[in-house]
Amino acid sequence: MANTRDIKKRIKSIGNTKKITRAMEMVSAAKMRKAIEAVLRTRSYANLSWATVLNLARANGQDGRPPHPLLDAVSAGSAQAKRGGVKKVAVVLITSNRGLCGGFNSVIIKKVLESIRKHSEPHPNPLLRKEREQAGGVSHEFILLGKKGQAVYKNFNFPVTADFPKLDYINEVGEVIPVARMIIKDYLSGQYDKVMVAYTDFINAAKQLPRVKQLLPIDITTADEYLGVVGQDPRLGLNKELIEEKEKKHLQSGQFKYEYIFEPSPEEVLNEMLPRLIEIQLFQALLESNASEQSARRLAMHQATEAATDMAGELTLSYNKARQAGVTSEIAEISAGANALAE
Amino acid sequence: MFDKFIQFEIVTPKRVVLKDEILQITLPTRAGEITVLPNHIPLVSSLVPGVVHVKKKNGEDEVISISGGFLEVLKDKVVILADTAERAEEIDLARAEEGRRRAEELKQQARAGERVNFAEINAALERELARTKAVKRWRKLKNLE
Numbered sequence: 001m002a003n004t005r006d007i008k009k010r011i012k013s014i015g016n017t018k019k020i021t022r023a024m025e026m027v028s029a030a031k032m033r034k035a036i037e038a039v040l041r042t043r044s045y046a047n048l049s050w051a052t053v054l055n056l057a058r059a060n061g062q063d064g065r066p067p068h069p070l071l072d073a074v075s076a077g078s079a080q081a082k083r084g085g086v087k088k089v090a091v092v093l094i095t096s097n098r099g100l101c102g103g104f105n106s107v108i109i110k111k112v113l114e115s116i117r118k119h120s121e122p123h124p125n126p127l128l129r130k131e132r133e134q135a136g137g138v139s140h141e142f143i144l145l146g147k148k149g150q151a152v153y154k155n156f157n158f159p160v161t162a163d164f165p166k167l168d169y170i171n172e173v174g175e176v177i178p179v180a181r182m183i184i185k186d187y188l189s190g191q192y193d194k195v196m197v198a199y200t201d202f203i204n205a206a207k208q209l210p211r212v213k214q215l216l217p218i219d220i221t222t223a224d225e226y227l228g229v230v231g232q233d234p235r236l237g238l239n240k241e242l243i244e245e246k247e248k249k250h251l252q253s254g255q256f257k258y259e260y261i262f263e264p265s266p267e268e269v270l271n272e273m274l275p276r277l278i279e280i281q282l283f284q285a286l287l288e289s290n291a292s293e294q295s296a297r298r299l300a301m302h303q304a305t306e307a308a309t310d311m312a313g314e315l316t317l318s319y320n321k322a323r324q325a326g327v328t329s330e331i332a333e334i335s336a337g338a339n340a341l342a343e
Numbered sequence: 344m345f346d347k348f349i350q351f352e353i354v355t356p357k358r359v360v361l362k363d364e365i366l367q368i369t370l371p372t373r374a375g376e377i378t379v380l381p382n383h384i385p386l387v388s389s390l391v392p393g394v395v396h397v398k399k400k401n402g403e404d405e406v407i408s409i410s411g412g413f414l415e416v417l418k419d420k421v422v423i424l425a426d427t428a429e430r431a432e433e434i435d436l437a438r439a440e441e442g443r444r445r446a447e448e449l450k451q452q453a454r455a456g457e458r459v460n461f462a463e464i465n466a467a468l469e470r471e472l473a474r475t476k477a478v479k480r481w482r483k484l485k486n487l488e
Binding site: 042052055260273276 | 352354355356357358359372374384385386387388389413415422424426
C-alpha cells in the first residue's frame with residue numbers, strides 16, 4: 001500500500017492540472033464562439049463574390065478573346081497545357097500555432113500526405129496514367145500558415161517555400177494578402193501549375209473535416225470544391241443532388257439571361273476581382289481553420305478535465321483505503337498492547 | 344408612386360452592411376459616378392473609394408462610405424462587394440477627421456522618407472477621405488448643421 005502522503009501529493013497535483021485544463025477549455029470555448037461568428041459573417045461575402053465570378057467567367061472568353069490566365073484550367077493556350085500537364089503543385093497548409101488541440105494538426109497533415117500519395121500513384125485510368133508518366137511525376141512544395149505545419153518538413157522532408165506567421169486572432173482580410181499575392185505571382189510566372197489549400201473545415205463544434213482544395217487555376221466547373229458557396233454548405237444539410245441541380249440551373253440561367261456591360265473592361269474587372277476572390281477564399285479557409293482549432297482544443301481540454309476527474313477519484317479511493325489500513329493497523333497495535341498489559 | 348424596387352445588398356468580408364429594397368443608388372465607379380435605377384442593364388464595375396448614396400423604399404436616404412470594391416448590377420438586383428464599408432450614421436466625424444489627418448501626416452512622412460508602402464498609405468487616406476465626406480453629406484441631408 002502506497003504512502004498516504006505520496007497519494008495526497010498526487011491528488012493535489014492532478015487537481016491543479018484539472019484546474020488548468022478546465023480554464024483552457026473555457027478560454028477556447030469563448031474563442032471558438034468568436035471564431036464561428038467570424039466564419040459566418042464572411043460567408044455572405046464569399047458567396048456573393050463567387051456568384052459574381054461565375055457570371056463573369058462565362059462572359060469572359062466567349063467572344064474569341066483568350067480567357068483570363070487565372071481562370072484557365074484546360075484550354076489549349078493555358079499555362080498548364082503549355083507546360084504539358086501539372087508538374088509542380090504548391091500546397092498552402094493551414095495549421096495551428098500551438099499544440100494541445102487533440103489531433104487537429106496531425107489529421108490535416110495526414111490528409112495532405114494522403115492526397116499527395118494519391119496523385120503520385122499511377123492513375124487508374126490508363127489514358128491519364130500515360131499522361132502522368134509523360135509529365136514525369138508531380139513535385140510538391142509547401143507554403144505554411146501556422147507553426148505546427150513545420151512537421152511536413154521535419155517529419156516528411158517536403159520542401160517548404162514560405163512560412164508565414166499566423167496571428168491567433170484573424171479579423172482582417174489584409175492578413176492573407178501577402179500569401180495571396182505570392183501564390184498568384186508564382187502561378188502566373190509559371191513556378192507552380194496548381195495551387196491547393198489545405199485547411200480544416202468547421203462543420204460543428206464536435207466535427208471538423210480536413211479538406212484539400214484547389215485555389216488556382218480557378219475552376220468554375222467544379223464549384224463544389226469552393227468555400228462557402230451557396231447551397232454547398234454541409235452545415236445546411238443539403239444533399240448533393242440538390243446542390244448539383246441548383247448549380248446546373250445557375251449555369252444555364254447565367255448563360256442565357258445576362259449580357260453584362262463591363263466597366264472599364266472585362267479584363268480589367270477580372271484582373272481586380274480574381275485576386276480578390278483568392279484572398280477571400282484563403283481568408284475563409286483561415287477562419288474555418290481557426291474555428292476548427294478552437295473547437296478541437298475545447299474538446300481535447302474537456303476530455304483532459306474528465307480524465308483528471310477520473311484519476312483523482314481513483315486516487316482518492318486508494319488514499320482512503322491506505323488511510324483506513326493505517327487506522328486499522330494502529331488499532332490492532334493498540335489493542336495488542338492493551339492485551340499484553342492486561343495479561 | 345414607385346412600383347419598381349431594386350434588391351440591394353452591400354457586403355464586406357466582415358459583415359453585411361445593408362440589405363434592403365431601394366429606389367435608386369449613386370456610387371463612385373472607376374469611370375465616374377453613376378446612378379442605378381430599376382431595370383438597369385446588367386453591369387459589372389469596379390468601385391473606387393467614395394460615398395454611396397442610397398434612396399430606400401420608404402423614402403429615407405442612406406449614405407455609406409466605401410473604400411473600393413465591386414459592383415454587380417443584375418436585373419432588379421444590385422450587389423456591392425466592398426473592401427470596407429460604413430454607414431454614415433455609424434461614423435464619428437471627429438474620429439474620421441482625426442483619421443484623415445493621421446493619414447495625411449503619414450503620406451507626408453512617406454514622401455519625405457522612403458517610399459515603402461506608399462500605395463497603402465494612399466489607400467488609407469482615400470478611405471478616410473471617403474468617410475469624412477460620407478458623414479458630411481449625411482449631416483447635410485439630415486439638416487444637422
